[in-house]
Amino acid sequence: MTRDQAREKVIFALDSNEFAHVQYWAETLSDRVGMFKVGKQLFTACGPATVRMIQKFGGEVFLDLKFHDIPNTVAMASLEAARLGVKLFNLHALGGYEMMARTVEALDKEFKGGERAKVLAVTILTSSTEETLRQVGIESPVEEMVVRLATLARKAGIDGVVASPREIPLIREACGPDFLIVTPGVRPAFAALNDQKRVMTPAEAVRAGGDYLVIGRPIGDAPDPAGAAEMILDEIMAD
Numbered sequence: 001m002t003r004d005q006a007r008e009k010v011i012f013a014l015d016s017n018e019f020a021h022v023q024y025w026a027e028t029l030s031d032r033v034g035m036f037k038v039g040k041q042l043f044t045a046c047g048p049a050t051v052r053m054i055q056k057f058g059g060e061v062f063l064d065l066k067f068h069d070i071p072n073t074v075a076m077a078s079l080e081a082a083r084l085g086v087k088l089f090n091l092h093a094l095g096g097y098e099m100m101a102r103t104v105e106a107l108d109k110e111f112k113g114g115e116r117a118k119v120l121a122v123t124i125l126t127s128s129t130e131e132t133l134r135q136v137g138i139e140s141p142v143e144e145m146v147v148r149l150a151t152l153a154r155k156a157g158i159d160g161v162v163a164s165p166r167e168i169p170l171i172r173e174a175c176g177p178d179f180l181i182v183t184p185g186v187r188p189a190f191a192a193l194n195d196q197k198r199v200m201t202p203a204e205a206v207r208a209g210g211d212y213l214v215i216g217r218p219i220g221d222a223p224d225p226a227g228a229a230e231m232i233l234d235e236i237m238a239d
């Protein structure tokens with residue numbers, strides 16, 4: 001794999017509440033990662049201006065707001081996400097079939113089959129375990145739930161899923177080669193686990209067939225973020 005192919009796969013999570021900090025990251029990392037993820041913390045603190053700032057640098061954006069609400073509210077919020085010109089955005093598959101199908105229908109109506117943001121469904125969060133699911137009344141094993149939710153999302157016309165890298169083979173088998181798989185819960189050998197539970201290294205996640213890897217703290221908390229991103233690219237390329 002070339003450096004460019006490895007770089008395209010890495011999405012850096014801009015998990016901060018400071019516009020200036022994020023601008024520094026975008027400048028420093030723009031030729032070391034393929035996309036920037038704007039999540040709930042940053043979007044709540046600084047709003048759509050962050051998306052525009054990244055786009056000004058020529059960067060692509062994954063808007064990670066994990067919508068989960070009644071179908072109409074999610075469909076309307078999704079239209080606004082897509083109108084920002086982001087490359088990816090997401091919702092929770094646990095919101096159900098109708099919520100997902102109504103969203104895809106609204107996007108198709110607006111973009112009339114032309115290029116539009118891809119919608120991802122979050123399956124089971126990478127910080128969750130069987131115990132987390134039991135606490136909210138879900139008795140099925142994590143892997144069974146992930147495959148069930150990915151299959152439901154695909155049926156609703158969703159473009160792909162966010163899932164732990166450990167579940168990639170099961171999702172590929174159930175949903176086919178064209179379904180996007182985006183995997184957080186990625187931890188290079190040099191980094192701490194933090195609150196992530198179902199993890200793999202970047203090279204393992206790519207080898208397993210992940211389309212994109214979401215990586216935050218292993219780069220952002222490193223004393224030298226650019227160096228950490230380079231180490232991750234080297235690790236992916238060496239595999």
Ligand SMILES: O=C(O)c1cc(=O)[nH]c(=O)n1[C@@H]1O[C@H](COP(=O)(O)O)[C@@H](O)[C@H]1O
Nearest residue numbers: 013039064124125126162184214215216217
């Ligand atoms: O949708 C996501 O991006 C996401 C889904 C998931 O299941 N787990 C997960 O960690 N994420 C996000 O991925 C990023 C992971 O960051 P780090 O744990 O710092 O690498 C965070 O911004 C999370 O919000």
